[in-house]
Amino acid sequence: MDKFVTLNKQDLNDFIVKLSRSQPVMAPVARGCKSFVFESVDSAKAIALHYIPTILPPKKYFFPQRETLLTYNKTTPAWDPVLESRKMAIFGVHTCDLAGIQCLNMVMSASPQDNNYNARKEGITIIGLECNNYCDEYASCNVMDNHLPNGGYDLFFTELPDAFMVHVNSNAGERIVNDIGFFSAATPKHTQQLEEMRARKREIFKPEVKAGHKQLRGIFAGAFDSRQWDRIGERCVACGNCTNVCPTCYCFDVRDEINLDFNTGTRGRVWDSCQNEEFAQVAGGENFRKQRGQRQRHRYMRKFNYPVERFSRYFCTGCGRCSRACMAKINLKETIDALAEEKR
Amino acid sequence: MKKMKVAFFDFTCCEGCQLQVANMGESLLEVLDLIELVTFREVMSERSEQYDVAIVEGSITTSHDVERIKKIRETAKVLIAYGSCAAIGGINGMKNNFGLEEIREYVYKKDARFFDTIPTRAIHQVVKVDYAVNGCPVYVPEFVKVLKAALSGIPYRVPDYAVCVECKLNENECMYDKGITCFGPVTRAGCNSWCINNNNICYGCRGLVSNPALNGQKDILEKYAVPLPWIENKMNMYNKPRELGIDDPAKTELRKLES
Numbered sequence A: 001m002d003k004f005v006t007l008n009k010q011d012l013n014d015f016i017v018k019l020s021r022s023q024p025v026m027a028p029v030a031r032g033c034k035s036f037v038f039e040s041v042d043s044a045k046a047i048a049l050h051y052i053p054t055i056l057p058p059k060k061y062f063f064p065q066r067e068t069l070l071t072y073n074k075t076t077p078a079w080d081p082v083l084e085s086r087k088m089a090i091f092g093v094h095t096c097d098l099a100g101i102q103c104l105n106m107v108m109s110a111s112p113q114d115n116n117y118n119a120r121k122e123g124i125t126i127i128g129l130e131c132n133n134y135c136d137e138y139a140s141c142n143v144m145d146n147h148l149p150n151g152g153y154d155l156f157f158t159e160l161p162d163a164f165m166v167h168v169n170s171n172a173g174e175r176i177v178n179d180i181g182f183f184s185a186a187t188p189k190h191t192q193q194l195e196e197m198r199a200r201k202r203e204i205f206k207p208e209v210k211a212g213h214k215q216l217r218g219i220f221a222g223a224f225d226s227r228q229w230d231r232i233g234e235r236c237v238a239c240g241n242c243t244n245v246c247p248t249c250y251c252f253d254v255r256d257e258i259n260l261d262f263n264t265g266t267r268g269r270v271w272d273s274c275q276n277e278e279f280a281q282v283a284g285g286e287n288f289r290k291q292r293g294q295r296q297r298h299r300y301m302r303k304f305n306y307p308v309e310r311f312s313r314y315f316c317t318g319c320g321r322c323s324r325a326c327m328a329k330i331n332l333k334e335t336i337d338a339l340a341e342e343k344r
Numbered sequence B: 001m002k003k004m005k006v007a008f009f010d011f012t013c014c015e016g017c018q019l020q021v022a023n024m025g026e027s028l029l030e031v032l033d034l035i036e037l038v039t040f041r042e043v044m045s046e047r048s049e050q051y052d053v054a055i056v057e058g059s060i061t062t063s064h065d066v067e068r069i070k071k072i073r074e075t076a077k078v079l080i081a082y083g084s085c086a087a088i089g090g091i092n093g094m095k096n097n098f099g100l101e102e103i104r105e106y107v108y109k110k111d112a113r114f115f116d117t118i119p120t121r122a123i124h125q126v127v128k129v130d131y132a133v134n135g136c137p138v139y140v141p142e143f144v145k146v147l148k149a150a151l152s153g154i155p156y157r158v159p160d161y162a163v164c165v166e167c168k169l170n171e172n173e174c175m176y177d178k179g180i181t182c183f184g185p186v187t188r189a190g191c192n193s194w195c196i197n198n199n200n201i202c203y204g205c206r207g208l209v210s211n212p213a214l215n216g217q218k219d220i221l222e223k224y225a226v227p228l229p230w231i232e233n234k235m236n237m238y239n240k241p242r243e244l245g246i247d248d249p250a251k252t253e254l255r256k257l258e259s
């Protein structure tokens, strides 16, 4: 399965309308003054084709902020697992976020498998969308090697002057192309336009930090005792934004909630964050990461060091969300630069 | 399950939090099935001196209050500090910004000498508190959670992380991105970012997290050119009684877990 088709730009709306009649379609839409979120759409009119990374990544459809894991009944007694799966297509996923989903797929399929995540994943079709330009100055997708498509989607759209070049990458993708229609075979003109666009991209997308992709791990592995963590810790307010918006964070807290009958209830999970005061606190009150600097170090190590060992890949996609959302203007690119300088 | 006798009491407050109970709607009926309400001035006229659970609203601001809350504590098996005035001292804490004499004369003018006054304290700064419901006013879904915990005898911990956490999970656009100052980053969560969900800023009504990065927060506000005295005023609004140097209600819970 590896073929290219095109969709005329004026047909995008009809495509989305028809697709949304076959299954819910989630796509980036504007929220407020300068933010975007993935939301259900039924036409292309609401979709922001040129958007900066959404407040929360599309991760929320695979691993919702809050979800029920089981329901229980104390008298029966019974514990019934809840596995939700909903058929949906996510349209407009940028390459950085595709990489984020790839990371989570690895984590959630490693033993022990996360059944809730995998059940949801089963129902989801992913339609990627290329960035012809940088979203903004917080991005570091080039150094993370995520500025070009690298799998992880069923269909992938690239905007050309009058059409979208569409890479068909799976049977599910092919079914959409055939069932929804509006697509034509790619012509040599379109192929050439795609090549031209990619050549322009090579001029625009350059490493965003003072270190190369391969050097990053070494920089972080040797930075455990760096002074930078204290400096960051002094500014950090532990709001948790950096972790809550990250496409590759997957920590959660499990909470039981009994109903007012005091007999039945649910067990659910809620996203948790290593930046929260009580995250590393254990019975007796001991907190293993009391300092905000220690927590920040942990977050960075969980992106650039530890996962390389376990999964042979960085768990930072370069999406820039953490820097955009940081209340204290702590910037991932600046942190990497400072650590790289220190190492020199 | 035998129905627990529940009594509401109010100290220095606006009784707005008790009004929240009257506003509970459906869940109030469910809750009333589980408990026997014996004293609740806001909605009933009978009173009883026998109760298992005391739900206490308001802060302690006179020596008479101190005596009264001690009596309540002696009678009640479980004491719930209800609303920010009770849980953290709340708005009444602003009094502690002034000399007691000065503030007494300002308020009562020539009759000042008839009115006894002491620095504002939260309930746990005077007697042991088993549960706290922060908020001005309380967030009803959290109150229901606390009540369930109290009735089943398990601890409830007020979250000790920022309102921003809940705000992000709710995917609100950040107020700072709209050019508006918000106290979410240093305020204790648990209200599900109630105000921001409704297009308002967080005023910090649940009080500061236990370990706030006040310098960090001041940095943020200075960066957005908010004047420092204004910030200090705002931070004072709910948090003044903290300076009396008494534990955090969350720690009361910890003590309980330890014992």
Ligand code: SF4
Pocket: A242, A245, A246, A247, A248, A303, A315, A316, A317, A318, A319, A320, A321, A322, A323, A332
């Ligand atoms: S660490 Fe920051 S830039 Fe990297 S993936 Fe997470 S949010 Fe994006």
Ligand code: SF4
Pocket: A052, A053, A094, A095, A096, A097, A131, A133, A134, A135, A136, A139, A140, A141, A142, A146, A147, A318, A319, A320
């Ligand atoms: S970080 Fe790169 S891939 Fe992601 S939205 Fe920005 S430009 Fe696109």
Ligand code: SF4
Pocket: A235, A236, A237, A238, A239, A240, A241, A242, A243, A275, A296, A322, A325, A326, A327, A328, A329, A330
């Ligand atoms: S977003 Fe910034 S201030 Fe908030 S926890 Fe992360 S580093 Fe700290």
Ligand code: SF4
Pocket: B163, B164, B165, B167, B168, B172, B173, B174, B175, B176, B182, B183, B184, B185, B193, B196, B202
């Ligand atoms: S709006 Fe307020 S609570 Fe929400 S993220 Fe921004 S600062 Fe935090």
Ligand code: SF4
Pocket: B135, B136, B163, B187, B188, B191, B193, B194, B195, B196, B201, B202, B203, B204, B205, B206, B207
């Ligand atoms: S958002 Fe802030 S002001 Fe509003 S209820 Fe929550 S803590 Fe109080």
